[in-house]
Amino acid sequence: MLPTPEAEELIALTRDIAAKELAPRAAAAEAAAEFPREVFRLLGRSGLLGLPYPEEHGGGGQPYEVYLQVLEEIASVWASVAVGVSVHTLACFPLFNYGTPEQLELLPDMLGGELLxxxxxxxxxxxxxxxxxxxxxxxxxxxxxxxxxxxxxxxxxxxxxxxxxxxxxxxxxxxxxxxxxxxxxxxxxxxxxxxxxxxxxxxxxxxxxxxxxxxxxxxxxxxxQGFPIALAALDSGRLGIAACAVGLAQGALDHAVAYAAERRQFGRPIIDNQGLAFLLADMAAAVETARAAYLEAARRKDRGLPFARQASIAKLVATDAAMKVTTDAVQVLGGYGYTRDFPVERYMREAKVMQIFEGTNQIQRMVIARHLAKGVR
CATH class of the missing domain: 2.40.110.10 (Butyryl-CoA Dehydrogenase, subunit A, domain 2)
Structure with a gap:
């Protein structure tokens, strides 16, 4: 459930851009290792690069829960771009939160996508x-x-x-x-x-x-004063990566379900086979659980509540889920899943790094445990 009609329109816009502008380019750009700078300009012109920052600075004035769902939509078709948006948003955080009025004059070009x-x-x-x-x-x-x-x-x-x-x-x-x-x-x-x-x-x-x-x-x-700035930024950045991981997992699940509904063996779609149907059900449960984790953390952030522990939980749960779901998506497609004719093998390769950057998942467990030791809920 999105909080406002404006947020619903924003998600619809993102899905339209993802389907028409991002998905058709993704496979070729990834195969050629081409950095899609023009895509970030497009997202900037569309108002999608500064969503969680105030409108008076050139941002979108959206709560974090909406921004993260935009990231998820992008990641479901092109993870590199979604990660890039997350990193760009992370890079804007210190200036917005700690910049002087003179320094803040730089922010509109950053949030508008003119500067990456x-x-x-x-x-x-x-x-x-x-x-x-x-x-x-x-x-x-x-x-x-x-x-x-x-x-x-x-x-x-x-x-x-x-x-x-x-x-x-x-x-x-x-x-x-x-x-x-x-x-x-x-x-x-x-x-x-x-x-x-x-x-x-x-x-x-x-x-x-x-x-x-x-x-x-x-x-x-x-x-x-730089280290506290870095840590505060990373709490928010971990939510971005969690949303990217959920989008990646959702994209893999969508491809797996579509393939399983179309592929026929022994006279019926393979999705009718209980063993495979249960695998898909587990994949869907993992995606939904991970989404709930990042949204809970984002809503705490939006309410001004402590969210560092929840951000680490969301990052841990979502990225582990993405690795499992994308691996299972390859399994659903069988031999085809192992080829580059289908995107799930790319999704599987992309999921691995989600468990590593913005703090490895081992570090997330340390952060969570330290909060628990302090009695922080």
Whole structure:
């Protein structure tokens, strides 16, 4: 149930764009590992890149539960694009929540899709342990000189701006600051795109900072306040990935059901066979359960309630479900499911990384357990 008629129209618009503009391009773009920059411009012009941010800043003014269902619709046909929208929304979070009035003047172009964002937190030795990052930002007059390498950056080399987390002191997590840097500055170069199992239409690359200068006016909040910003952003980002995972699982389920209803063996559709029908029923139950988990977390966020534990649960449940459902979809299609003539093998490859990024599912279990230890419900 969507909260407003406007939200219903938004979902209908998203489904129309997904069916007419995204689905016909997805397989070819993924096969060629082509980054679909024009698709993000289309989504921006359609008002789908800034949904959870206020209208006065150029956003859509929608609650998180609506934004996430838009993500799910996109992911059901093209996961790379949905993940890109989630990452872009994540990259806008620090500026919206911590930017000065002058800095916030940048936000409308970001939310309108003219500028595409990246989120530069992870490093080769500081993935799950983000507080151990080593990229340095040294103050030089009215700028910071940045040195270090960021790894596994979605939209690496493609983004127009990056939210960058760098160390301004050696005080552990309290020594990290947050910066908004342009996508092309002297001293910033990019590694080749990672050769990934899936999401090949989403460019992932290293960012190499070799003395790049970032104006001090592009630092968000005070020195040493970057780590809490990163953690707060990731709570919301995990909900985005949960919605993407549910969309991916729903897309796989839809293909499996359609195939099972059409494919005939022993004189009847294979969906009439109890063993396969029960498999499809379990897949549907997993999708519905995961959707309920992310919507509960989103509604808590929309009401201003704590939602970090629920976000980790949603991310864990949804991404594990996506891996199981997409694997089972391949099984339903049999030999055809293992070929690239059908999209379910791609969905299966794409589901795997959902269990890894925005905090591995092992990290999500740690987060959930810590909340439980503190008596947080």
């Amino acid at each position: 964002g990246g989120y530069a937190l992870s490093e080769a030795q500081a993935g799950s342990d983000a507080a151990a990052l080593g990229t340095r930002a040294v103050r030089e007059g009215d700028a910071y000189r940045i040195t270090g390498t960021k790894s596994w950056i979605t939209h690496g080399g493609e983004a127009d701006f990056y939210v960058l987390f760098a160390r301004t002191s050696d005080d552990g997590g309290r020594g990290i600051s947050c910066f908004l840097t342009e996508g092309q500055v002297p001293g910033l170069t990019f590694g080749p795109p990672e050769r990934k199992m899936g999401l090949t239409g989403s460019t992932t690359a290293q960012l190499h900072f070799d003395g790049a200068l970032v104006p001090a006016g592009r630092r968000l909040a005070g020195e040493g």
